[in-house]
Amino acid sequence: MRSETAPAIRLEDYQPPVYRIEKVHLTVKLDPAETEVVATLSVARQADVQAGTPLVLDGDELSLRELKLNGEVLPDDGYTVSPDKLEIHAPPSKPFDLKITTQINPEANTKLMGLYRSSGTYCTQCEAEGFRRITYFLDRPDVLAIYTTRVEAPKNDCPVLLANGNLMEKGDIDGTDRHYALWHDPHPKPAYLFALVAGNLAQVPDRFTTASDKKVDLNIYVEHGNEGLCSWAMDSLKRSMKWDEDVFGREYDLDVFNIVAVSDFNMGAMENKGLNIFNDKYVLADPETATDQDYANIEAVIAHEYFHNWTGNRITCRDWFQLCLKEGLTVFRDQEFTSDMRSRPVKRITDVRLLKTHQFPEDAGPLAHPVRPRVYHEINNFYTATVYEKGAEVVRMLKTVLGDEGFHKGLDLYFDRHDGEATTIEAFLTCFEDTTGTDLSQFALWYEQAGTPVVSVASAYDADRQTYSLSLSQEIPPVPGQRSSKPAVIPLRFGLLGPDGKDMHATSASGIKISGDVLLMEKSRHEITFSGISSQPVMSLLRAFSAPVRIDQKFATADLQFLAARDNDPFNRWQAVQSLAMQELVRLTGTLRHGKLGAPADGVVSVFGAVLNDQNLDPALKALALTLPSEADIAQEIGKNVDPDAILAARKQLRQAIARQFHGALRAAALEFAPRGDYSPDAETAGKRALSNRAAYYYAVSNTEDAAQFTWDRFSSADNMTDRLAGLMLLVHDHMPGETAALDLYLSRHEKSSLAMDKWFMVQATAPGDGTLATIKSLFSHPLYDATNPNRVRALLQSFATGNATQFARPDGAGFELVAESVLEIDKRNPQVASRLLTSFRSWRALDANRCALAESALMKISSCEDLSRDSRDIIDRTLQ
Ligand code: PHE
Ligand code: ZN
Numbered sequence: 001m002r003s004e005t006a007p008a009i010r011l012e013d014y015q016p017p018v019y020r021i022e023k024v025h026l027t028v029k030l031d032p033a034e035t036e037v038v039a040t041l042s043v044a045r046q047a048d049v050q051a052g053t054p055l056v057l058d059g060d061e062l063s064l065r066e067l068k069l070n071g072e073v074l075p076d077d078g079y080t081v082s083p084d085k086l087e088i089h090a091p092p093s094k095p096f097d098l099k100i101t102t103q104i105n106p107e108a109n110t111k112l113m114g115l116y117r118s119s120g121t122y123c124t125q126c127e128a129e130g131f132r133r134i135t136y137f138l139d140r141p142d143v144l145a146i147y148t149t150r151v152e153a154p155k156n157d158c159p160v161l162l163a164n165g166n167l168m169e170k171g172d173i174d175g176t177d178r179h180y181a182l183w184h185d186p187h188p189k190p191a192y193l194f195a196l197v198a199g200n201l202a203q204v205p206d207r208f209t210t211a212s213d214k215k216v217d218l219n220i221y222v223e224h225g226n227e228g229l230c231s232w233a234m235d236s237l238k239r240s241m242k243w244d245e246d247v248f249g250r251e252y253d254l255d256v257f258n259i260v261a262v263s264d265f266n267m268g269a270m271e272n273k274g275l276n277i278f279n280d281k282y283v284l285a286d287p288e289t290a291t292d293q294d295y296a297n298i299e300a301v302i303a304h305e306y307f308h309n310w311t312g313n314r315i316t317c318r319d320w321f322q323l324c325l326k327e328g329l330t331v332f333r334d335q336e337f338t339s340d341m342r343s344r345p346v347k348r349i350t351d352v353r354l355l356k357t358h359q360f361p362e363d364a365g366p367l368a369h370p371v372r373p374r375v376y377h378e379i380n381n382f383y384t385a386t387v388y389e390k391g392a393e394v395v396r397m398l399k400t401v402l403g404d405e406g407f408h409k410g411l412d413l414y415f416d417r418h419d420g421e422a423t424t425i426e427a428f429l430t431c432f433e434d435t436t437g438t439d440l441s442q443f444a445l446w447y448e449q450a451g452t453p454v455v456s457v458a459s460a461y462d463a464d465r466q467t468y469s470l471s472l473s474q475e476i477p478p479v480p481g482q483r484s485s486k487p488a489v490i491p492l493r494f495g496l497l498g499p500d501g502k503d504m505h506a507t508s509a510s511g512i513k514i515s516g517d518v519l520l521m522e523k524s525r526h527e528i529t530f531s532g533i534s535s536q537p538v539m540s541l542l543r544a545f546s547a548p549v550r551i552d553q554k555f556a557t558a559d560l561q562f563l564a565a566r567d568n569d570p571f572n573r574w575q576a577v578q579s580l581a582m583q584e585l586v587r588l589t590g591t592l593r594h595g596k597l598g599a600p601a602d603g604v605v606s607v608f609g610a611v612l613n614d615q616n617l618d619p620a621l622k623a624l625a626l627t628l629p630s631e632a633d634i635a636q637e638i639g640k641n642v643d644p645d646a647i648l649a650a651r652k653q654l655r656q657a658i659a660r661q662f663h664g665a666l667r668a669a670a671l672e673f674a675p676r677g678d679y680s681p682d683a684e685t686a687g688k689r690a691l692s693n694r695a696a697y698y699y700a701v702s703n704t705e706d707a708a709q710f711t712w713d714r715f716s717s718a719d720n721m722t723d724r725l726a727g728l729m730l731l732v733h734d735h736m737p738g739e740t741a742a743l744d745l746y747l748s749r750h751e752k753s754s755l756a757m758d759k760w761f762m763v764q765a766t767a768p769g770d771g772t773l774a775t776i777k778s779l780f781s782h783p784l785y786d787a788t789n790p791n792r793v794r795a796l797l798q799s800f801a802t803g804n805a806t807q808f809a810r811p812d813g814a815g816f817e818l819v820a821e822s823v824l825e826i827d828k829r830n831p832q833v834a835s836r837l838l839t840s841f842r843s844w845r846a847l848d849a850n851r852c853a854l855a856e857s858a859l860m861k862i863s864s865c866e867d868l869s870r871d872s873r874d875i876i877d878r879t880l881q
Helices: 231-248 292-307 320-341 344-364 385-418 425-436 557-566 570-593 602-613 619-625 631-638 644-661 663-672 683-699 707-717 721-733 739-750 754-765 772-779 790-803 814-829 831-841 849-863 870-880
Strands: 019-029 035-045 055-058 063-069 079-082 085-088 096-104 114-118 121-125 145-154 160-163 166-172 178-189 196-199 201-209 215-223 256-262 275-279 454-462 467-475 490-497 513-515 518-521 525-531 538-541 550-553
Touching (some): 231 256, 256 292, 275 292, 320 385, 344 619, 385 490, 538 550, 557 602, 570 619, 602 619, 683 707, 721 739, 754 790, 814 831
Parallel strands (some): 215 256
Antiparallel strands (some): 079 085, 166 178, 454 467, 467 525, 490 518, 490 538, 513 518
């Protein structure tokens, strides 16, 4: 017997709450196993609701100890209660106080939702529906209340007591070993932004002065011993605060901004008002344990959570269907921040790669959903690449369509009009319509329709007439629950390159709206004619990736080579190199599947040589251009009947061909670009390191005499984690001499740092080759493996399932089985981590027949489980549908 699917929640069923909760006073008496929570709620009936309407509060695994209404114990027949619900049958018609006492067990909370303990620190996670695990409440984002929180705990265990807002009072509790702190947050907020932390933590203080000269105390709290790992995060925070003032006119609004780093966290970080709680991997860094990528991630996540203070907290979501209102907009804001702090083209390419590897497959498989879904069974499963990354793309397109000025005017109105509210995508879009006079009803389809539009392109040049004609058509392939679709508004940034590589002056054309360098598709087909075009041009379309679409365009190799060398849009230069490599990789994969070994085409290999030798290309961009499309990208391009072994082999062929032809230049680049002197995580230095390591990646398979020694030396003499990890990956993934010794060396050097050890597990889990499965099984019993720590589980299992295609999809089914068994095991403890791991099966139908059948049987095994969590049940049902 299988477990039940949770009932569907639908956007169309939305009803405003029948009661308001205006104030919340919480007293939390902390104890590892028996924490008492006394919640006093000031409740008022909504004006249009009938007196006596029952008040139904949400709960989740709660046990009620006492219930008082206006100071009086409520008689038994006045209410009904269960662990997940408290109903007051006939509340007074006037505003009243409800005092609810519950008892919870933080130590036993393995779901890491609600109040739990991580390495002895008490912390909370309330988004999306975790507050109901602390007390009975109207746990929905459109119930905004002012919170006062009193935290009590033993002084010794928990010298630090934190909650949202400003500290009002702190003191000893007479006659006990306990103390308390009283926090007050004057900004009304939904329960999902509530937070509390208590523990024995080190405090790293700093200060920020806002544009209007308000002094804000900044603190980062970490485990003792980690104080020295916070300076990058603190620096990122101060730069974020300044940038939000400069670019969006948003100032911070409390006396204090606290960040706490914890080692057990289901997600990346959480924007609780005035008290952000972070997965420690997005706070802690030093050159010894963090890579350049880690530094970049920390900067971005710190910024992201900080920016939520306006886009998410001051203005929040009316219901969880509107999740992209805060997430898409905030991701857009953090992307812009990084673009301003670092290199804009590098950031753009990095983000598009992420979108294409995570969001495109989601949009093309059984888990596809619109940026704003209309139905869900479990909201935890909607923290997806579609809501976040595609949501950010939609905001970016809005900016492209309206122009910078229109976009910022609309946003200013949004901040003004909706401050203090819980609102919707419609209200958001209306602000832009009101300020710019643009009708956005067709644009709104981006929020409603799932699937990635495909834009097909055909072109012809007429030398006699001096015209260049372009046919564009758009279509969304069918997605679950969406058979047909309407044409979307697609802004296509473009340039027509003349033979000299310069953009032709092509600002007018018939058949489409043009504004500046943007073609605006609004129909399913456009027949466009550019006139006065004096020679055959090459079209550079979708510059800077101006819309989240796929382009279907047949390119001559020569044209791609031309774009790769000459396009003045750095994104499309990169794209041209990628397209060339992709065409070749797909061809080689096909040949390999027919049992043959084709040689990579010279024309493609030479483009990599040209990129490598281009003196004018920024090192970071060069490193990106020299990165081959990933195995997952190739699989996606092939689309059906996928054989991961053939893909891996094809990719290796091309890599080796490049390595053998350019080994001299590669070796030189690996040495020349390795930065000297003290480590610095800045973008420019990191870009050089990336190029140096990219060159080493090729050189390792160059078949030259010193390749193995060269790789070993890079690993063993590295003085920072970026280089050390890059070296380790090569030794382990290419099974080079010293593979085992390198793992041992790394282990002895880093066993004390759990963040560095996550990388050690990850490297082994993602190694191609038949032995990996046995390695993973033996790592399960490694003393440093901890199945209750989400980061560790992700390092070993999530990275295997998403980053080791040939072993996950082994033709004997053992990879699927391993993941399926792990999902079932983890699901009992932590459903969110389990269901996330389960999504790694999402592209199973694209595999070849044998693998497809094996994946299905692993999925069926999960599905037949009796006590699957709601989270995993939802994913498995959709994956199998
Ligand atoms: N709201 C968090 C963010 O994106 C993500 C998150 C969701 C964290 C749910 C925890 C739980 O910033
Ligand atoms: Zn967010």
